[in-house]
Amino acid sequence: MADRTSLRVTDAWSLGPAVWLVAALALTFYAMVYADAYAMRVLTLAGAYAILALGYQFVFGHLGALSLAQGTFFGVGAYTVALLGLHAGTDYLFNVAAAVAIAVALAALIAVPVRRLKSHYFALATLGIAEVVLIGARDWEALTGGANGFSGVPGMSLFGLVVPRGWGEFAVVWVVAALLALLAWQLRRGLPERLAAIAREDPIAAQAAGVDTDRLRFVALLLSAGYGAVAGALAVPVVRVISPEVVDFRVMIACLAITVVGGRMRIAGAFIGALLLYPLPEWFRFLEGHDLIAYGVVLLLAVLLAPDGIAGLIASLMPKKSSGAAPTSTGELVRPTAVPSRRSSDGATLEADGISKRFGGLVALDSVSLRIHPGEIVGLIGPNGAGKTTLANIFTGQYRADVGTVRMGQHELSRWPAFRIARNGVARTFQTPAMAGALSALDNVAIPRAFMEHRFGRGGPEQRLVRARKAATACLAQAGVADLGPAPSATLPHGLRRRVELARALALDPNFIVLDEPAAGLGETEAAALAETLRALAESGIGFLVIDHDMGFLLPLADRLACLYEGRLIAAGPAAQVRADPRVIEAYFGNALPYRTKPTPETGP
Amino acid sequence: MEIAQLALNALVLGASYALVALGFVLVLNATAAVNFAHGDLVMAGGMLAAALAAVLPLGESLPGLFLLPMVMLGMAALGLLVSLLAYFPLRRGPPVSVFISTIAVAIILQHGIKAAMGPAERVAPPILSGEPVNLFGLSAGRQGLATLGVAALLIAGTAFLLRHTQFGKRLRASAQDPDMARAIGVRVGVMIASSFALGTALAGAAGLLFANSYFVSPGSGGNLMIKAYIAVTIGGWGSVPGALAGALIIAAFEVGVAAWISSPVAEGALYVALLLTLVMRPQGLFGEATGRRA
Numbered sequence: 067m068a069d070r071t072s073l074r075v076t077d078a079w080s081l082g083p084a085v086w087l088v089a090a091l092a093l094t095f096y097a098m099v100y101a102d103a104y105a106m107r108v109l110t111l112a113g114a115y116a117i118l119a120l121g122y123q124f125v126f127g128h129l130g131a132l133s134l135a136q137g138t139f140f141g142v143g144a145y146t147v148a149l150l151g152l153h154a155g156t157d158y159l160f161n162v163a164a165a166v167a168i169a170v171a172l173a174a175l176i177a178v179p180v181r182r183l184k185s186h187y188f189a190l191a192t193l194g195i196a197e198v199v200l201i202g203a204r205d206w207e208a209l210t211g212g213a214n215g216f217s218g219v220p221g222m223s224l225f226g227l228v229v230p231r232g233w234g235e236f237a238v239v240w241v242v243a244a245l246l247a248l249l250a251w252q253l254r255r256g257l258p259e260r261l262a263a264i265a266r267e268d269p270i271a272a273q274a275a276g277v278d279t280d281r282l283r284f285v286a287l288l289l290s291a292g293y294g295a296v297a298g299a300l301a302v303p304v305v306r307v308i309s310p311e312v313v314d315f316r317v318m319i320a321c322l323a324i325t326v327v328g329g330r331m332r333i334a335g336a337f338i339g340a341l342l343l344y345p346l347p348e349w350f351r352f353l354e355g356h357d358l359i360a361y362g363v364v365l366l367l368a369v370l371l372a373p374d375g376i377a378g379l380i381a382s383l384m385p386k387k388s389s390g391a392a393p394t395s396t397g398e399l400v401r402p403t404a405v406p407s408r409r410s411s412d413g414a415t416l417e418a419d420g421i422s423k424r425f426g427g428l429v430a431l432d433s434v435s436l437r438i439h440p441g442e443i444v445g446l447i448g449p450n451g452a453g454k455t456t457l458a459n460i461f462t463g464q465y466r467a468d469v470g471t472v473r474m475g476q477h478e479l480s481r482w483p484a485f486r487i488a489r490n491g492v493a494r495t496f497q498t499p500a501m502a503g504a505l506s507a508l509d510n511v512a513i514p515r516a517f518m519e520h521r522f523g524r525g526g527p528e529q530r531l532v533r534a535r536k537a538a539t540a541c542l543a544q545a546g547v548a549d550l551g552p553a554p555s556a557t558l559p560h561g562l563r564r565r566v567e568l569a570r571a572l573a574l575d576p577n578f579i580v581l582d583e584p585a586a587g588l589g590e591t592e593a594a595a596l597a598e599t600l601r602a603l604a605e606s607g608i609g610f611l612v613i614d615h616d617m618g619f620l621l622p623l624a625d626r627l628a629c630l631y632e633g634r635l636i637a638a639g640p641a642a643q644v645r646a647d648p649r650v651i652e653a654y655f656g657n658a659l660p661y662r663t664k665p666t667p668e669t670g671p
Numbered sequence: 672m673e674i675a676q677l678a679l680n681a682l683v684l685g686a687s688y689a690l691v692a693l694g695f696v697l698v699l700n701a702t703a704a705v706n707f708a709h710g711d712l713v714m715a716g717g718m719l720a721a722a723l724a725a726v727l728p729l730g731e732s733l734p735g736l737f738l739l740p741m742v743m744l745g746m747a748a749l750g751l752l753v754s755l756l757a758y759f760p761l762r763r764g765p766p767v768s769v770f771i772s773t774i775a776v777a778i779i780l781q782h783g784i785k786a787a788m789g790p791a792e793r794v795a796p797p798i799l800s801g802e803p804v805n806l807f808g809l810s811a812g813r814q815g816l817a818t819l820g821v822a823a824l825l826i827a828g829t830a831f832l833l834r835h836t837q838f839g840k841r842l843r844a845s846a847q848d849p850d851m852a853r854a855i856g857v858r859v860g861v862m863i864a865s866s867f868a869l870g871t872a873l874a875g876a877a878g879l880l881f882a883n884s885y886f887v888s889p890g891s892g893g894n895l896m897i898k899a900y901i902a903v904t905i906g907g908w909g910s911v912p913g914a915l916a917g918a919l920i921i922a923a924f925e926v927g928v929a930a931w932i933s934s935p936v937a938e939g940a941l942y943v944a945l946l947l948t949l950v951m952r953p954q955g956l957f958g959e960a961t962g963r964r965a
Contacts, residue, residue, distance in 0.1 A: 132767050179950040185767060186705050186908070190900050191949050194942040197897065201942075205935045315893060319778060326771060356786040362778030369772045370760050 089337075090244070097236055106232050107304060108345050113239040114301040116340035118317075119324045120243075120250050120333065121293020124286040126322075127330035128259060130266035131283060132185060135176065135192035136321050138199045139169045139294030140301070141313030145203065145210065147299040148308035151220040158223045158303070165299040166292050173291030174284075181283040196318065203310040215309030222303045239300050246293060247333050253289070257527045259331070260513045262286075264502045271500035274462060275514035276488035276574055316358070320344070323361050327368040329375030338376050414475030415439050416492065416578045416609060421460055421470035423453075423633075430456045432633040433470065436611075438578060443600060443610040445624030445641065447617070449653065452630040454613045455497065458580045461611065462494045463487040474577065489518050493571035494580040499563035503556030507547070507566045510555050512538035515573040538573050545569035546599055561587055568599075578609040585619040597623045621645065629653065677930055678923075683815040685922030686822035687880050691895055692902040692914040693826060694873035700846040700909055701866030702758060704769035708776040710896025712753070712871050716746050716878025717887030718784050720795035735798040735879060739821070742879050743872040750871025754864050777892060785889035795882035818880045825876055826915065829869070833911070842866060901945050 097109055122136045146165035150156050156164075180191045203210045222229035222238055229238055254262075265272040265279045272279050302308055311317075320343065328339020343364065347357035372379050416438045423431040431453045438444050446454050459465040461472055463484035472480040479487050488494070501510040516527075516534035525533070542548055545568040550558070555566060564584060571579050581600075585593045597619060604610060614620045620627070620641075627644035629637045631653035637644045644650055695709045720735065720742050727738075757772035798817035833839035845852040845862040853859050881887055881895075899914075902921055906913025921941065928937035 130765070130767060132770055179946070183949060186770075187904065187949055189705070189770065190897075190904055191946055193897065193900075194945050198939055198942045201935055201939045319774070322771065322774065356782050358778055358782040359786065362775045362782065365778070366757065366772055366775035369768055369775065373764065373768065 086334075090240075093240070093341075097233070103232055106236055108348060109341075110236045110239045110304050111301055112340045112344035113236070113243045114297045114304075115320065115324055115344045116336045117243050117246055117300065118294050118297035118321050119328065119336035119339055120246055121290040121297070122321050122325050123250070123331055123333075123336060124254075124293075125283070125290040126325060128254065128262035128266065129283055129286050130185070131286070132189040133192045133287070133290065134189055134315075134318055135196045136290060136294050137315065137318030138196040138313055139173065139291040140298040140317050140321070141199065141203065141310075142169045142172060143295030143298030144302040144308060144312040145298075146295070148216065148219040148302045149209070151303075152216055152218065152308075157226075158220070159225070162296065162299040165295045169291040169295030170288050173287045177284045177287040181280050181287065196313070196315065200310060200313045200315075203313050210310070211308070213310060215307065215311075217307045219302055219306045219308055221306070222300075235304050239304070242296065242300060243337075246296065247337070250293075251333055257513065257516060257531055260505060260509055261517055263505050264510065264513055267502040267504070268500040270464060270484075271496060272514075273484040274464070274488055274494050274496070275570055276485050276493075276518055277514055278483075278485045280483070319358070319361060319365075323365045323368075325375075327364055327372075327375055329377030332375065332377040332381065334380075335375045335377035342376070412577060413440060414477075414577070416461070416611075417473045418457070418461060419471050419473065421457065421467045421472070423456055423460060423465060423468050429633050431460070431467075431630075434630070434633070434635045435470075436628055436635065436638065438609045438611055440577060440609045441604050441607050442625050443604050443612060443623055445620040445627045446611055446613045446630065447615070447620065447627060447644075447650075448630035451632075453633045454630055455582055457630065458494065458582050458611065458613060461580050462492055488574055488576075491577035492580065493574045493576035493578070495564065495567040495571055495582060495584060497582045497586070499560065499567045501555050501563065501566060501570070503554065505555060506552050507542065507550045507555045507558065507562075507569075508535060508538055508552060510566060511541055511570045511573045514570065515575075518574065534573070538569065541569040541572040542566070544572055544599065544603070546595060561592065564588075572603070576608060578611070579603075580611045580613075582613050583615065584612065585614050585616050590618075593619045617645075677926055679815070681923040681926040682919070683818050683884070684926060685919035686819050687877055687884065688898055688902060688918035688922050689915045690822050690825060690873055690877035690880065692899045692906075692918040693829060693911065694870035694877065695899040696903050696909065696911055696914040697829075697866050697870040697873070699903065700911075701842070701863045701870075702769065704758070704766040705773070705900070706753075706758075706867075706870070707770055707773040707896060708753060708757070708780060708892075709773075709870070709874060709899055710894065711777040711780040711892030712746065712749065712874040713878040713881065713895045714887055714889065714892035715749065715780055715784060716742055716875030717795060717882030717891070718788055718793060718878070718889070719745055719875065720879040720882050721793035721887070722788065724796045735796045735883060736817075736821075738796065739798075739876060739879060742875045746875025746878075747868040747872040750867040750869075750874075751864055753871065754867035758863070758867065759860070777896070781889050781892055788889070790889055792886040792888040793882060794886055795879055797883050798880070814884055818884055821876070821880060825873060829873065830911075832869075838865075901941070904945065905948050 093109070097106060101109060118136065118140050121139070122133070125131050125133050126136075143162075143165040146168050147158070147161045150161040150164060151158065176192070176195055180188060180195075183191055204213050206212075221231065222235060224238070229235055261277060262282060264275065265277055265282050269279045298312060302312070324339035324343050325336065326339075327343060328337070329335020343361070346360055346364070350357050350360045368375065374382075418434060418436045421431050421434045422429070434453070434457060436444070436446075436457070446457065448454050456465060460467050460480070463479065463482060463486075467480055470480070471478055474491060477490065479490075479492065482490070501507075505513070512531065512534040515537060516530045539548070542550055542565075545565040547562055547565040547569065550562060550566065555563065558566065564587075568579075568581070568584070584600075585596060588596060593616065600610060600612070600623060612620065612624065624641050626639060627637075627641045628635055629644055629647070629650045631649075636653060637647040637650045691709070691713050694712075695706065698706045698709065720738050723738055723741060753773075753776055757776045758769055761768040761772055797814045798821060799813050831839075833843060841852070841857045842862050842865060844855075845857050845859040846866070849859045852862070877895075878887060881891075898918070898921055902917030903909075903914045904917070905920060906915070906917030924941055924944065925937050928940050
């Protein structure tokens with residue numbers, strides 16, 4: 067795997083320009099010298115499928131969203147070009163443009179409701195759309211010619227010149243494929259592919275780090291639709307026949323198999339997959355029309371044995387490049403508040419007012435009001451199921467309150483999506499730390515910051531990333547994990563991941579941070595060190611809401627305590643006062659139990 | 672009377688869909704992953720029933736009821752095989768890998784069976800043969816009533832197994848919280864394999880019922896898969912009663928719209944209704960059974 071901490075090394079292009087040139091020459095040579103008319107046609111269509119797969123990589127590979135509508139965009143492109151060519155007689159290039167426009171418009175229409183859906187609903191919704199289009203193609207006979215479709219689709223023409231069958235079509239398709247590959251590379255490399263990695267592995271954590279995952283999916287879906295339509299628009303003049311086959315689920319399966327077998331995220335993967343799999347039926351002639359069995363077997367083997375595809379296997383065999391732009395730790399402590407731009411909300415109080423939240427019949431929160439001042443540490447306690455995490459989720463936008471508002475200064479946060487809250491001053495950590503395992507700890511902290519354009523976004527992407535990495539190094543140091551930077555975060559133990567999450571929150575330059583059980587699983591000295599860090603950060607002006615069970619950790623740390631019990635706030639005030647409140651003692655410790663400052667692990671006989 | 676007849680038809684279709692959805696949701700809960708091969712496993716069950724009827728000595732005159740245990744047993748074994756091939760090696764990976772591996776299994780099943788048995792529609796012997804029965808003026812084939820009865824028995828049996836036996840409790844425990852179940856000594860891997868076996872056996876039963884009421888061909892799997900998926904989505908992801916209710920709603924919708932307008936319109940309208948449901952109430956009509964603790 068390529069060194070991901072480096073900005074220079076992009077995984078997509080890792081085979082190197084020389085290899086690409088040799089491969090292109092070899093393909094051309096083979097086509098010119100050895101291929102007969104039929105082989106030429108297969109190679110030409112393989113090029114179209116490579117384009118289809120390149121588009122699919124945006125949404126399925128980089129964002130991990132299993133769209134089952136990619137074959138549909140291919141079909142929409144094919145139908146548009148075929149029907150316009152047959153009935154309207156318009157120019158081929160115009161038809162291609164129309165195909166892209168229609169597919170992208172369809173994708174936009176789909177994406178608005180569908181982009182937010184969780185993975186399994188996203189798959190089903192896109193499958194539903196694919197089925198609707200298939201039914202339309204089959205049953206709207208007046209337009210589509212029904213199940214038989216139409217033959218005699220006009221061939222390609224460029225600016226009035228008819229493209230010759232065979233080598234002419236081959237050249238057009240493969241030149242377009244090369245150009246679209248370059249475009250895909252430009253669009254993905256550097257920041258976007260890393261941002262996508264964060265959004266892919268845990269969308270909720272990504273949103274909490276200020277990443278607009280909905281927008282990413284929206285853009286990726288439109289791109290995938292555009293690429294898919296171009297593929298269909300290139301394929302149909304070669305085939306010269308249009309029928310519902312082009313929107314059949316087989317196209318989707320071929321595209322999925324090509325992408326998985328070739329490589330989900332690598333440009334080379336789309337080409338390797340298409341050149342290997344599209345001619346597959348020719349290679350398995352003995353299967354006599356049952357060639358899809360081979361697709362199934364190859365797909366299964368690829369998922370089991372080569373999750374990064376053949377391009378991934380090849381890349382892992384190539385020597386690793388050294389990183390060119392890895393930041394060096396300066397050891398210098400930069401206060402996160404020492405950032406030049408100030409928010410209008412700086413100095414404002416974070417206020418939850420009359421929050422209620424129900425889940426079905428269960429009242430999770432019942433008119434809870436809580437206020438956190440800048441520089442203040444508020445501890446939130448309560449027995450399991452009291453509603454602490456629900457309240458945290460409402461503060462940072464993972465949940466919407468049924469009733470009540472969250473405000474910070476003049477901003478009503480409860481109207482905002484989670485990523486916007488995170489970008490505008492309220493960051494958080496989770497009970498179970500969540501981050502992109504493939505990226506380094508440093509990049510998990512730096513990438514979201516690099517994308518907060520209005521605050522840190524001046525300059526080109528490379529400058530931004532370098533700057534963000536510098537800031538992230540400082541934030542890691544503040545969180546007490548300065549030396550973690552280059553480590554891939556997947557290998558980090560739980561406790562250290564918590565620290566990286568804290569650093570990620572700090573990197574957003576927040577006014578407030580919500581910490582969900584930050585001391586869970588920490589030893590006594592580690593917890594003390596964390597308390598010291600939090601104290602120092604609070605002194606710099608950040609307000610904290612700290613959820614924890616460990617009273618030995620929370621009592622000396624918190625300026626104020628609030629206690630939730632069965633969704634209601636039963637006490638709030640100075641720590642000493644709340645801990646002495648009889649209702650708190652009864653609710654939290656149970657009136658039969660003697661009061662202990664720190665729960666000790668039970669030691670059985 | 673016509674409405675009542677339609678309702679009865681919808682109920683028979685809904686009972687078959689419910690069996691399909693039940694097997695799907697059992698595996699879904701055990702693995703937290705979509706088994707996209709489920710529809711093709713139903714199809715495989717139907718084809719197995721047809722094939723058994725062709726090779727067994729009594730042949731076509733053997734009532735389907737005798738085939739049922741054989742089909743379920745064979746399918747349970749196939750379910751174990753699917754779990755070993757397509758689930759367990761990917762257990763630690765992202766759920767989308769299992770989705771893809773089961774798509775691969777679906778393709779292999781569909782085209783493998785097509786290669787072995789041909790693309791034609793097949794019929795399995797009826798559960799019970801005989802003349803249609805008249806019930807309060809409604810015509811109900813014995814097959815329809817038998818379908819209803821067998822489906823109801825299997826669903827009730829599964830419910831009893833899940834709720835009232837040690838095995839069922841272990842199964843549910845490992846689906847709800849695998850780590851906790853492991854901590855109290857439940858062998859989670861065995862439970863997942865059992866869920867595959869049970870879910871696939873139910874798929875086989877559903878396939879047998881479909882194979883004589885509605886015919887089965889190697890290409891039927893995809894459609895059945897989507898029906899189970901939709902049933903579980905509108906019923907609330909992960910909810911067993913919700914999946915059954917969802918299956919009945921789909922059947923009522925299909926039979927109703929098909930009688931009112933036409934079959935293709937019914938199919939299209941079902942997807943449009945699904946998309947609207949996903950947009951308006953992504954948690955399903957009755958709420959999701961599983962949620963994430965953020």
